[in-house]
Structures are given as C-alpha cells and as structure tokens.
Amino acid sequence: MNDKVIKVDMLARVEGEGAFKVVVRDGEIVGTEFRIFEPPRFFEAFLQGRDHMEAPDITARICGICPVAYQMSSVHAMEMALGITVDGPLRDLRRLLYCGEWIESHILHAAMLHAPDFLGYAGAIEMANDGHGDAVKLALEYKKAGNAIVTFVGGREIHPINVRVGGFYKVPRKTDFAPLREQLLKARDLAEKFVDWTASFTFPDKERDYTMVSLSHPDEYPMNEGRVVSSKGLDIDVTDWPAHFREEHVAHSNALQGFMVDGSSYLCGPVPRFNNAYDLLSDRAKAAAERVGLPRDNRNPYRSITVRAIEGLYAVDEALRIIDAYEEPDAPFVAYEPRAGVGMAATEAPRGLLFHRYELNDDGSIKTALIVPPTSQNQPSIEEDLQSFIGDILDQPDEDILLLCEQTIRNYDPCISCATHFLELDIDRG
Amino acid sequence: MTAADHPLVIGVGNIYAGDDAAGRHVAQGLRDAGFPGEVVESAGVAADLVPLFETRDHVILVDACRSGASPGTIHRFDALDAPLPPFLSPLSSHGYGVGEAVELARALDMLPARCEVFAIEGACFDMGTQMAPAVAEAVEHCIAELMTP
Numbered sequence: 372m373n374d375k376v377i378k379v380d381m382l383a384r385v386e387g388e389g390a391f392k393v394v395v396r397d398g399e400i401v402g403t404e405f406r407i408f409e410p411p412r413f414f415e416a417f418l419q420g421r422d423h424m425e426a427p428d429i430t431a432r433i434c435g436i437c438p439v440a441y442q443m444s445s446v447h448a449m450e451m452a453l454g455i456t457v458d459g460p461l462r463d464l465r466r467l468l469y470c471g472e473w474i475e476s477h478i479l480h481a482a483m484l485h486a487p488d489f490l491g492y493a494g495a496i497e498m499a500n501d502g503h504g505d506a507v508k509l510a511l512e513y514k515k516a517g518n519a520i521v522t523f524v525g526g527r528e529i530h531p532i533n534v535r536v537g538g539f540y541k542v543p544r545k546t547d548f549a550p551l552r553e554q555l556l557k558a559r560d561l562a563e564k565f566v567d568w569t570a571s572f573t574f575p576d577k578e579r580d581y582t583m584v585s586l587s588h589p590d591e592y593p594m595n596e597g598r599v600v601s602s603k604g605l606d607i608d609v610t611d612w613p614a615h616f617r618e619e620h621v622a623h624s625n626a627l628q629g630f631m632v633d634g635s636s637y638l639c640g641p642v643p644r645f646n647n648a649y650d651l652l653s654d655r656a657k658a659a660a661e662r663v664g665l666p667r668d669n670r671n672p673y674r675s676i677t678v679r680a681i682e683g684l685y686a687v688d689e690a691l692r693i694i695d696a697y698e699e700p701d702a703p704f705v706a707y708e709p710r711a712g713v714g715m716a717a718t719e720a721p722r723g724l725l726f727h728r729y730e731l732n733d734d735g736s737i738k739t740a741l742i743v744p745p746t747s748q749n750q751p752s753i754e755e756d757l758q759s760f761i762g763d764i765l766d767q768p769d770e771d772i773l774l775l776c777e778q779t780i781r782n783y784d785p786c787i788s789c790a791t792h793f794l795e796l797d798i799d800r801g
Numbered sequence: 802m803t804a805a806d807h808p809l810v811i812g813v814g815n816i817y818a819g820d821d822a823a824g825r826h827v828a829q830g831l832r833d834a835g836f837p838g839e840v841v842e843s844a845g846v847a848a849d850l851v852p853l854f855e856t857r858d859h860v861i862l863v864d865a866c867r868s869g870a871s872p873g874t875i876h877r878f879d880a881l882d883a884p885l886p887p888f889l890s891p892l893s894s895h896g897y898g899v900g901e902a903v904e905l906a907r908a909l910d911m912l913p914a915r916c917e918v919f920a921i922e923g924a925c926f927d928m929g930t931q932m933a934p935a936v937a938e939a940v941e942h943c944i945a946e947l948m949t950p
Contacts, residue, residue, distance in 0.1 A: 432817060432928075436846075479848050495847075496901060499908035508909055511852050518849065529844045 389785070391776055392623075393757060395765060403757040405750050405780070407626040418740040423449050423709065423731055427534050430727070430742065436479070439472035439521065440720030442534040443595060444727040444742075449536045452714025452731045455707045460700040461538040462595070464524055467693045468531065469594050469718070470686040471520025474558075476721035477641070477679040477686075478517065480784040481569060482510030485676050488778035489572035506568050509561055513683070516558035520690055523551050538704030548694045555691050562684040563659060569677045570663030575775070577760045578670035581752065582635065583643030586719055592651040592685060593644045593719045600647060601637065609717045612726055618743060629748030636751035639723030640783065641678040642669060653688035656681050672756060672782040679721075679784075709735025720745050722784045746785045753783055807838025808859040808915070810947060813845035813899055819930035820872065820923025823940050824863040826932065827919075830944040850902035851911055859915040863943060864889065864899045865936070866920040873922060873935030875943060880907075880916035889920055919943055 374396050394402040414433055418426060426445040431438035443465060450457060457465070483495040486506075492498040499507040518528050523543065525531020533539050584605070588597035599615075600606045607615055618627040631637055649657070649667045660667075660681050665674060715728040723745025730738040756779050761772055812828025814821045828842045843850060845864065854860055866876065868888040878885055880903045889900035899918065906912045921939045923932075932940070 479846065483848055494901075496904045496908050499905060504909050507905070508911075511848055514848055515852055528849070529842070 391757070391780065393761065393772075393776070398765060400758055400762055400765070403754045404623045405753045405757070407624045407750075415740045415742055418729075418737050421737050423452070423729065423735045423737055424536055426729065426737065426740075427536065428530075428532065431530050431534075433742070433744075436476050437472060437720045437722070437725075438530050439468055439525065439534075440718060440725050441742075442531065443469060443718040444716050444720075444725045445729075446534060446536050447596065447716030447718060448714040448727040448729050449731075450714065451716060452712035452729055453536070453707050453710060453735075454712065455537060455705050457538055457705055460698055461542070461704070463693045463697060464539060464542060465534075466591075466595055467520060467690055468524040468534070470690040470693070471517045471524065473594075473686040473721050474517025474683050474690075475514055475521065476517075476784070477683045478510050478514040478565070480721075480781075481676050481679045481683075482507060482514075482565070485778075485781045485784070486569070486572070488774070488781060489574070489673075489676070509564060509568075513558050513561035513565055516554050516561075516687065519551055519554050523547075535704055537707060538700075538702075540703060542700055542703045545697055545699055548697065552691065552694050555687055555694070559655075559684070559687045559691070562680070562687045563655075566659045566663060566677065566680040566684055569680045570665065572676070574671060574673040575760070575778075576671070577673065579672070579756065579759055581638040581643070581670065581672075582631065583646050584637045584639045584724060584748075585643040585647045586717060586724065587647060588651075590651070592648050592689070595718050596716075599717060599724070602643065602646060609726075610715055612715065612717065613728070616726075616743070616748075618747065624750065626747050626750065627743075628750045629743060630751060636755055637748065638672075638752045639745050639748050640675070641682050641721075641723075642672065642675050643723075644719060645669065645678045645681065652681070652685050653692075655688050656685040659684055673778070675782045675784075682721075709733070722746065723749060746783065749783050749785065753780055753785070756782070804837060804839050807836070808861045808917075809839045809841065809853065809857050810836065810861045810863065811841045811843055811850065811853060813843050813850070813862060813864040815844065815926075815928075818928050819925040820921075820932050820936045821865045821926045822932055823865040823921040823923060823936050826937070826940045827863045827921075827943045827947070830940065831947060834944060834948050836948060845898045845902075847898065847902035847905050850899065851906045851909065854906050854911050854913050854916070857913045860913045861917045861919065861947065862899050862903075863919045863921070865923040865926070867924070867926070868920075868922060870922045871935070872924040872933050873939040875939050876918075876920040876922065878918040878920070880912060880918055881914075885918060889918065 390406045392404040427442040430441035430445045433441050487494050487498045522528045526533035583602040586593035586597035587600040615632055617632055618629050621628050665677055711731055711733045713730050717724050717726045726743040728741040732738050812824040814824040816822045816825045825842050828840050831840050866888050885900045885903055923936050
C-alpha cells in the first residue's frame with residue numbers, strides 16, 4: 372500500500388473536461404498532475420484578422436459561465452489600444468453588469484457544485500433530497516438576481532450582447548431600474564442567509580502560504596480595474612504583466628499553466644481579493660465576514676466557499692449602490708477612430724484574474740491576441756494543494772482520498788473550458 | 802386563450818456547437834412561426850432551468866442528446882413518469898443539464914404538473930460546426946408537431 376496511483380478519469384461538478392493523478396511511492400507523494408484534456412480551442416488565433424469590435428462577443432463565447440469577464444477584459448484592453456477612456460455612468464454600468472455575473476457564478480458554484488462536498492453528498496440533487504431543499508431553493512432564488520442584472524444591462528441572460536468597445540449599444544433609463552432594485556433588495560436578505568449557511572459547514576483544517584494575486588484599486592473592491600498586487604509585495608501596472616508572469620506548456624495538460632517569472636505558483640480568485648482588499652468590502656459584507664468568523668487573512672482554501680458568499684453579498688450591495696447613484700449618460704458609448712496600438716487589461720472574473728492583450732492594425736483589425744484565464748494561472752497552485760493536503764490521509768481508503776482531492780480542486784471553481792483554453796483523479800501507488 | 806394557457810417551451814443548447822444547437826433552433830423556429838405560448842432559449846444550466854418551472858402547469862424541454870441512435874431521431878419522455886435516461890445528463894456547463902434540472906425540480910417539489918422532454922439525437926457537438934441535415938430535419942419536425950394544436 373506504500374505505492375499506488377489514485378486517479379479520477381472525469382471529474383464531475385466542474386466546467387469542462389479534466390482529470391487528476393497522484394503518484395505515491397514508498398508512502399510519499401512524488402507527483403501530482405492536474406490534467407486538462409478538453410481540446411485546445413485556439414481562440415487567440417481565431418481572433419487574428421477580426422475587427423477589434425468583434426472581440427467582446429467572440430471572447431464571451433469562451434465561457435458560458437463568465438462571458439461578462441471576457442467582455443470586460445477585452446473592451447478595457449481595446450480601449451487602451453485605441454486611447455479612449457470610459458468613465459462615469461458607463462463605467463458604473465460595466466461594474467453593475469460584472470456584479471450580476473459574480474452573483475450568478477459564485478452562487479451556482481457554491482450552492483450546486485461545492486456545498487455537496489462539505490455536506491457529504493454526490494451532488495445538489497442528493498443534497499436537496501436529504502433535507503437541504505430549502506437551502507437549494509434559497510440559492511436558486513438568490514441567483515436569479517444575478518441573472519436579472521445581466522439580462523437588464525447585458526441585453527440577455529446568456530452571452531450578453533449589449534457590451535461594445537467604448538461603452539454599450541444601449542443604456543437604461545434611470546426609471547427602468549425600479550423592478551431590478553426591488554429584486555436586489557430581496558436578494559440581499561437571501562445573500563446574508565447564504566453566507567451563514569456556507570459558514571456552518573465543517574472545513575478541513577488545512578492552509579498554505581499562498582502568493583495571493585489580485586487587482587488593487589484605491590477606492591473599489593477589485594473588479595474592473597486596478598494595479599496588479601500580491602500578498603508578497605508585488606505592485607505593478609497591468610502593462611508590466613508580461614514582465615512578471617509567464618505561461619508554460621506542460622505535457623500533461625492541454626491548458627497552459629501560469630507562473631510568476633521566477634517559476635513559483637500563485638493564487639488568484641476570491642480569497643486573494645478578500646485578503647488583499649478586505650477594507651473595500653461593503654459594511655454589510657464586512658459585518659457578515661465578522662459574524663461568521665472568517666479571518667481577514669484567510670489561508671484556508673476550503674473557506675473559499677464562504678468568501679464567495681461574502682463576495683455575492685458585496686455584489687448585491689454594490690449593484691444597489693450603483694443603481695441608486697446612476698445618472699443616464701449623454702451617449703451610450705465613447706466615439707473613436709480605429710488606430711494601430713497595443714492594449715492590455717486585467718479584470719476580476721469570478722474565479723480570478725483574467726488578462727487580455729491585443730495588438731491592433733491601423734484599420735482596427737486584430738494583429739495578435741493573448742488571453743490568460745484564471746484557471747490556467749491556478750493550475751500549479753491546484754497541484755501544490757494536492758501535494759500538501761492529502762499526504763496525511765494516504766493510509767485512508769482511496770475513496771476518501773478522492774473526495775478530498777475533488778473538494779480541494781473545487782475550491783478553485785475551475786473553469787476548464789476557459790483554461791483550454793477538468794477532472795479525472797489518478798493516484799499511482801506503484 | 803392567453804400565452805399562459807399554452808405550454809412554456811424551453812429550447813436548450815449551444816447555438817455554436819453543431820447538433821447541440823437543435824433545441825435552440827426549435828425555440829427560434831417556434832417564435833418565427835408565431836407559437837402562441839412562451840418560448841425561452843437556455844444554455845441548459847440546471848440552476849437556471851428549475852426557476853423557469855415555477856408557477857407553470859406545462860413545460861416542454863427540447864434538447865439535443867447522444868444516446869447512440871441515428872442522428873435526427875426524436876426521443877420523447879414524460880418527466881413525471883420516471884427519471885430521465887442518463888444520456889440527458891450530458892457534459893454541459895458545470896455538468897448540470899436538462900436531466901439534472903428535472904431531477905432537481907423533482908427533489909424540490911417544483912416539477913410542473915406536465916413536463917415533457919423532446920430529445921433530438923445529434924452526432925457532432927464540436928464548436929463552430931453546423932447542424933447535420935438529419936438533425937435540421939428533426940428540428941423542423943418538432944416545430945411542426947408543437948405548432949399543431
């Protein structure tokens with residue numbers, strides 16, 4: 372039993388197709404592989420030669436769960452290349468749209484995909500059938516508020532169509548917001564209860580000293596814009612990204628893996644945002660974190676489920692703040708002339724930092740495109756978590772090891788479709 | 802008769818993924834043909850489908866599937882009768898599709914009084930491909946059948 376391979380050939384409750392393998396020799400873990408075998412999707416090559424205006428709608432197709440993130444990173448990068456600034460109500464509307472996606476994505480993952488791990492069920496259906504139906508109903512009702520925002524601002528629920536370089540195709544009137552505002556006020560109570568529900572779970576007592584990377588903005592919880600910072604002292608302009616981060620191809624994965632330039636791993640996503648920007652959460656979100664005893668410097672990745680719930684509450688608060696302050700802009704978008712240029716941007720997708728870089732030709736067509744999704748960046752950290760967290764349970768039945776591995780991987784809400792652009796578990800004990 | 806007197810038809814799928822677009826094309830075709838009830842298109846995430854069942858007496862879900870039958874075969878299921886077959890729980894977003902939506906709704910006591918599933922057999926679900934002719938024919942067949950009072 373000192374040598375073995377433990378593997379899962381197709382991980383459930385994740386977005387896309389992936390697998391995992393742990394190799395054990397003489398009772399020690401000698402290798403962990405998080406394998407993404409969903410075929411590469413070549414979006415970056417596909418974008419070459421297309422008009423810059425097509426980027427938000429094409430890149431939104433990379434992911435059915437976080438299309439807004441792709442739209443936001445692409446439009447911000449294009450605007451840098453074109454030398455235009457989008458501010459005021461248009462900028463606020465973008466943040467509102469992003470709040471909608473955070474609610475949709477966080478609640479879907481936390482309630483339907485991750486919570487069953489903590490409560491010991493195979494999935495949400497078994498969980499709902501065994502006394503947790505009210506919690507599932509609450510989550511479904513709460514998530515509807517996120518969908519409502521995306522539909523309202525984005526034009527439709529799936530793959531919003533209203534986002535364009537320079538702003539939006541159409542903007543709402545102040546008076547149009549009333550029903551959405553009412554729905555969000557009700558969602559705020561659900562969001563508070565949802566935080567308490569996730570915090571009631573039992574969390575594995577495991578932590579690591581991650582390098583936590585997120586955006587940083589002086590006045591706003593990280594979302595649309597800011598410098599790129601880490602818990603280990605990094606503080607750079609987004610244009611310096613290529614000098615500090617790199618992507619590498621590893622033989623066992625169809626997705627590139629992201630590293631710091633020194634080859635070390637880092638963590639992006641809700642936990643780094645929470646730790647790096649706690650003070651910028653809404654008062655209600657901070658009070659909820661305090662109420663449930665979530666430490667400000669949380670290094671336990673399993674508590675990410677509660678961090679997602681806190682960020683959901685924050686997103687509801689922030690959406691209400693934006694709606695209450697909204698004044699209709701003079702025009703739905705900032706006009707500009709296409710030109711050659713280079714632009715890059717990072718925004719905070721629900722599961723972490725999403726970097727885009729584009730080079731444009733004189734006519735505004737795309738010369739080169741580079742997209743670095745959060746799951747690519749988190750892959751090395753996922754492998755290190757598994758290496759660190761399962762060593763003390765190797766003498767337990769493979770089934771228990773598998774469950775902990777899957778729960779660990781779901782801490783990341785990995786989006787494999789984005790990264791191939793998830794999971795099989797394979798423990799090799801010789 | 803109002804829209805509420807007719808079934809809600811939900812066309813599920815990915816419009817850009819070959820035969821997976823079948824359900825979406827049925828929804829679009831029904832709209833174009835003036836279907837008197839409400840028609841919704843969905844990416845098929847269970848968490849979004851279940852809330853659509855609320856307050857509905859009759860829901861018809863149309864999705865693509867892969868059971869091994871010949872492309873274009875139309876399978877019909879009454880969700881109230883029995884659990885749906887496993888091939889209706891495909892690897893859709895986050896692994897939660899029409900099959901899970903129906904079972905989750907059953908667990909939450911949210912299934913409509915009538916809930917039917919039309920599953921159109923597809924073969925190729927690759928991104929950027931077109932629907933196969935046999936699947937397109939099945940789409941037309943579903944539209945014609947649903948338009949018949």
